[in-house]
Amino acid sequence: MLTKRIIPCLDIKNGRTVKGINFVDLRDAGDPVELAQRYAKEGADELVFLDISATEEERKTLADLVKRVAEKVNIPFTVGGGISSVEDVSVLLYNGADKISINSSAVKNPDLINQLVAKFGSQCIVVAIDAKRINNTWKVHLVGGKVPTEIDLFDWAKEVEDRGAGEILFTSMDHDGTKNGFANEALAQLSETLNIPIIASGGAGNMDHFADTFSKGKADAALAASVFHFKEIEIRDLKNYLLERNIPMRL
């Protein structure tokens, strides 16, 4: 049986791991390669590296970081942040990334999704969507959540699937950094209307939040950063806890 996945996310800036509280006010939480190895050993199913400075700043070190991670880590990982062309993706996959994620560049140029899928296949193309609820509708935001758009989350998610993306990483900006749980209602709606896997992101604070996002939110995977970085939740404990609640997990 296919298991649900637990995915620690490592936000990267200048080659170091950081985690923003509501995307602002960054804290330093260690060396990405060391952290990645620790997570793999502790039972993480996958890792996500997001270069959060990438859309605004130079990020020449990313390919090198990807290579160093691929050398040391024996579980899959996704790389995102500032990817805007077929060439960007080619370099990252060649250096050992298993999947790449695009966000703002897909909104600005939706055809990029089709191009990437045609060249590399759906299975390695993740589209990340940051959204925030405004007047009861979920609006897509760009550039690490800084720039609001008029685009509806569910319309965009459907388009992303139709264009061939293999997976959606949905971050609720209302929940991110709050530690009050994931956006399960929106997640369930995504999962029920789409036929590609959905990764829940934003709001993990305790183990019940993970259980809820798999059962109520119908998520295929759950991503979190600070609860893992600061050892508030141990991955092994979390997976045992979820297994006891009949959520399929790899131990």
Added chain:
Amino acid sequence: MKIVIIDYGAGNIQSIQFALQRLGYTAILSSDKNIIEQADKVIFPGVGEASSAMTKLKESGLDTVIPGLKQPVLGICLGMQLMCRYSEEGDTSGLGIFDVDVVKFSNKVKVPQIGWNQITDLKTPLFKDVEEKEYIYLVHSYYAPLCEETIAISDYELLYSSAMCKDNFWGVQFHPEKSSEVGERILKNFVTL
């Protein structure tokens, strides 16, 4: 021990080289016919889309080299699928080593299948010291149905071939290089065949 990973520009291949490195083996990447033919073990990787990968194989003449190899060959993921007769993905004729056609999962399940699933009914020394129901990492939208050459089964919507073997040719749908210690065991088994 000369291990060659066929480099035909299809996606993530360094990770296989790195996985072998972690096991203490040096593998080289090559698209050269002579180097490939003289290797002790050949790994045929693939991440990406079937028809464009097949086009690249044909451009470099590797489509005729691979089926003629005599040493153990391991196709991984798309590599395994291209070793089949045909793939629905991009209406692609394969290398015809495994006598089966690759088809797409239906919309009853989420496609692609991404994540960790189990392998059962393990056969051949490729799975030496690997327990039934171990977890391996998969990411794919297309699958090879069960056939005579099946040597490991996974369950997603239906039972399908998670690994196949015919003569000196082996294929795995999962990514051993990304399947933690279990995957490393399987890679080691292949290298020591």
